[in-house]
Structures are given as C-alpha cells and as structure tokens.
Amino acid sequence: MAHVELGICGPSGVRPKKESGPDLILMGIGAAVFILAFASTGRALRAPGSSDALSFGAVSVAGLALAAWAILRMWRRQDDAALMEAGMLSFIFFLGLHEKAPKGSPLALFAALLPLAPAALFAWSTIRIARRADELQRRIAQEALAFGFVVSLFAALAGAALEAAGLPRLNWVWMAGVLVLTCGVGMVLANRRYR
Amino acid sequence: MKNRLRVLRAERDWSQADLAERLGVSRQTVNAIEADRYDPSLPLAFGIARVFGKLIEEIFEPGALHRTAP
Numbered sequence: 001m002a003h004v005e006l007g008i009c010g011p012s013g014v015r016p017k018k019e020s021g022p023d024l025i026l027m028g029i030g031a032a033v034f035i036l037a038f039a040s041t042g043r044a045l046r047a048p049g050s051s052d053a054l055s056f057g058a059v060s061v062a063g064l065a066l067a068a069w070a071i072l073r074m075w076r077r078q079d080d081a082a083l084m085e086a087g088m089l090s091f092i093f094f095l096g097l098h099e100k101a102p103k104g105s106p107l108a109l110f111a112a113l114l115p116l117a118p119a120a121l122f123a124w125s126t127i128r129i130a131r132r133a134d135e136l137q138r139r140i141a142q143e144a145l146a147f148g149f150v151v152s153l154f155a156a157l158a159g160a161a162l163e164a165a166g167l168p169r170l171n172w173v174w175m176a177g178v179l180v181l182t183c184g185v186g187m188v189l190a191n192r193r194y195r
Numbered sequence: 196m197k198n199r200l201r202v203l204r205a206e207r208d209w210s211q212a213d214l215a216e217r218l219g220v221s222r223q224t225v226n227a228i229e230a231d232r233y234d235p236s237l238p239l240a241f242g243i244a245r246v247f248g249k250l251i252e253e254i255f256e257p258g259a260l261h262r263t264a265p
Contacts, residue, residue, distance in 0.1 A: 134220040135236050136227055194227040 016082030020074050027070035027086050031093045033063030038111065039100040046102055071121070080125040080132075087122030091115050140190040147186030152179045198255045201229045203247050217246050231258075 016024065037060035044053035067090065074082045094115040101108035133141065155178050159170050204214050211229070215222045218239065227233035235243065244251045
C-alpha cells in the first residue's frame with residue numbers, strides 16, 4: 001500500500017510522486033498561457049474592428065489543452081497528491097477570469113464555470129486520498145477537522161457579533177480561508193501528538 | 196498499552212518502513228504504536244500478531260485501565 005502522508009484539512013498525499021513534478025510545471029505553464037491568451041481574447045472582442053480574437057482564442061485553447069494533458073498524465077499515474085495540488089492551483093488561477101471577458105457573453109459564462117472543473121478534481125482526489133488513509137491518519141484528520149470546525153465557528157460568531165456591534169461588514173468569502181487555515185493548524189497539532 | 200513491537204522488529208532486522216509495508220499502514224502509524232502514543236485497532240493488532248507469528252497478548256500488554264468496573 002502506498003504510504004499516505006497527512007495534509008491540510010484531511011488525510012492527503014501532500015507529496016506528489018517525483019515523476020509528476022514536470023507535469024505540474026507543464027500544467028502551470030499551460031494555465032498561464034491560457035489565462036494570458038484568454039485576457040487578450042476578451043480585450044480583442046471588446047475592441048471594435050479587431051480581428052485578433054480568433055488567434056488569441058486559439059492560443060488560449062492550446063494552453064488549456066496543455067494543462068489538461070498534464071493533468072491526464074498525473075491521472076493515469078494515479079498520483080492523487082499531484083492531482084490535488086493541480087486542482088487547487090488551477091482553481092485559484094481560474095478564479096476571477098470571467099472579468100476578462102465581455103459581460104454577459106458566452107465566454108464570460110464559460111470562464112465563470114471553469115473553476116468548477118479543478119474544484120471537482122480537488123474534491124475527487126481528496127476523497128480518494130482519505131479513503132486510502134490508515135486508521136491513525138484518519139484519526140489525525142478527524143481531530144484536525146474538529147479543531148478547524150470549532151475554531152471557525154467561534155470566529156464566525158465573533159465576526160457576527162462585531163458586525164452587530166457596529167463594525168464594518170465583513171466579506172464572508174474569507175470564512176473558507178479561515179476554515180482551511182484552522183484545519184491546517186489542527187493538523188499540525190494533531191500530528192505533533194502522534195509523532 | 197505497552198507493546199514489544201520495537202524489540203520484535205529489531206530481532207527481524209526490519210525498519211519501520213518494512214513493517215509498515217507488511218501491515219499496509221504508514222510508517223507514522225508504526226512509529227506512533229511503538230512509542231505508545233497510539234493504540235491500534237483490533238484488526239490492526241491481529242495483523243501485527245500475524246506478521247510476527249505471535250499471539251496478541253505476546254506483543255501487547257494492558258496498561259492502566261481508564262475505567263474501573265463498578
């Protein structure tokens with residue numbers, strides 16, 4: 001059985017296989033090319049009389065295909081840790097991409113939905129890693145999640161109380177970040193207990 | 196719960212990774228059991244006994260009980 005190390009917020013193979021290193025770099029390059037070309041496509045579409053949109057569009061498709069090919073290689077290798085990292089990174093890369101496309105256009109809709117694909121990849125690989133974890137790793141993950149949940153809950157309650165007391169409204173999107181961060185702290189603490 | 200895992204492993208000249216591989220768990224789990232920081236589940240304890248060719252009670256001995264019978 002492959003050894004599974006523990007990562008943030010769950011038993012996760014945070015160490016991708018060595019062979020997946022080049023694929024992760026390729027995925028990053030593909031995603032970067034896609035984002036830059038996509039932004040240029042959006043600009044070209046907004047500029048009247050510009051004929052560059054097709055060329056930029058082709059480059060962005062090529063970038064996306066390169067990233068997808070790199071992910072497919074990691075998938076075939078069954079490297080869940082690498083897939084998890086690829087999913088997380090490309091999700092962050094693709095967030096906010098819809099702002100580069102003309103509002104209400106099919107391109108903007110595509111860009112708005114695009115982050116869901118890497119998010120699904122991240123979720124799928126995380127669940128697979130959790131299923132492969134042994135009993136101690138599951139216990140550590142359970143303790144980390146319990147810590148993260150409780151601390152985040154109190155942080156949310158404190159935030160709501162501060163808002164009610166007249167402080168400026170908070171952006172609750174950051175609660176996801178708080179949950180991940182506190183789970184990470186919980187993971188460090190739980191790992192230390194069983195070291 | 197005390198155990199003789201480290202001694203039995205040393206007798207066979209196995210590393211923690213070797214034993215982990217045989218048991219299908221991580222090296223961290225073997226290390227935690229050896230250090231008495233984690234008590235294995237019953238299936239894992241049976242697995243350990245099988246790997247060493249011994250009975251569970253020859254490997255593990257009960258420590259102080261957390262609860263006493265009424």
